[in-house]
Amino acid sequence: xxxxxxxxxxxxxxxxxxxxxxxxxxxxxxxxxxxxxxxxxxxxxxxxxxxxxxxxxxxxxxxxxxxxxxxxxxxxxxxxxxxxxxxxxxxxxxxxxxxxxxxxxxxxxxxxxxxxxxxxxxxxxxxxxxxxxxxxxxxxxxxxxxxxxxxxxxxxxxxxxxxxxxxxxxxxxxxxxxxxxxxxxxxxxxxxxxxxxxxxxxxxxxxxxxxxxxxxx
Ligand SMILES: [Zn+2]
Numbered sequence: 001x002x003x004x005x006x007x008x009x010x011x012x013x014x015x016x017x018x019x020x021x022x023x024x025x026x027x028x029x030x031x032x033x034x035x036x037x038x039x040x041x042x043x044x045x046x047x048x049x050x051x052x053x054x055x056x057x058x059x060x061x062x063x064x065x066x067x068x069x070x071x072x073x074x075x076x077x078x079x080x081x082x083x084x085x086x087x088x089x090x091x092x093x094x095x096x097x098x099x100x101x102x103x104x105x106x107x108x109x110x111x112x113x114x115x116x117x118x119x120x121x122x123x124x125x126x127x128x129x130x131x132x133x134x135x136x137x138x139x140x141x142x143x144x145x146x147x148x149x150x151x152x153x154x155x156x157x158x159x160x161x162x163x164x165x166x167x168x169x170x171x172x173x174x175x176x177x178x179x180x181x182x183x184x185x186x187x188x189x190x191x192x193x194x195x196x197x198x199x200x201x202x203x204x205x206x207x208x209x210x211x212x213x214x215x216x217x
Pocket of ligand 1: 035036037038039055058059062
């Protein structure tokens with residue numbers, strides 16, 4: 001495992017801490033389905049923000065940490081897993097050939113989220129970004145089929161990459177625990193007061209559901 005993992009985790013937490021003061025509660029309706037990256041994430045558990053922390057705050061951190069794991073796995077793959085690397089190279093060549101690539105260059109706060117908002121029942125979308133993306137994917141011809149032997153070899157390499165990812169993930173979570181105090185402190189400073197203010201506003205509006213001056217009109 002590369003020596004710089006500790007530094008990279010520390011830098012990712014630094015970057016998230018620099019971003020956090022700009023966080024604001026979402027005013028739009030929440031999503032119904034849980035985020036696949038954040039729900040039950042061991043990263044968020046290690047960071048100490050798996051409970052009672054708004055998803056936007058969690059997502060900004062889980063994405064930054066996931067990037068470290070992805071980059072480590074990519075390096076391991078390029079050095080040790082030639083079949084998988086060649087598959088990935090072909091896949092990225094295909095991706096580059098597409099005319100529409102809505103997932104590229106997203107900020108960590110938006111990366112990995114569904115491209116379109118939740119549809120509103122009764123108000124269907126005329127088009128969705130996901131549909132455009134799928135159309136663009138069909139422009140490129142399919143990859144040539146693999147022999148059975150090549151498929152087996154590829155599956156072995158995929159399993160090795162998975163094992164390595166689990167190992168790095170475990171190490172990253174271990175390192176993240178040491179940053180828990182400053183993560184928690186920042187949430188208390190920048191997030192909790194905003195949540196409290198929102199709750200207070202909600203309680204006030206529930207106590208006074210109508211304006212008394214409207215009475216008798
Ligand atoms: Zn998320």
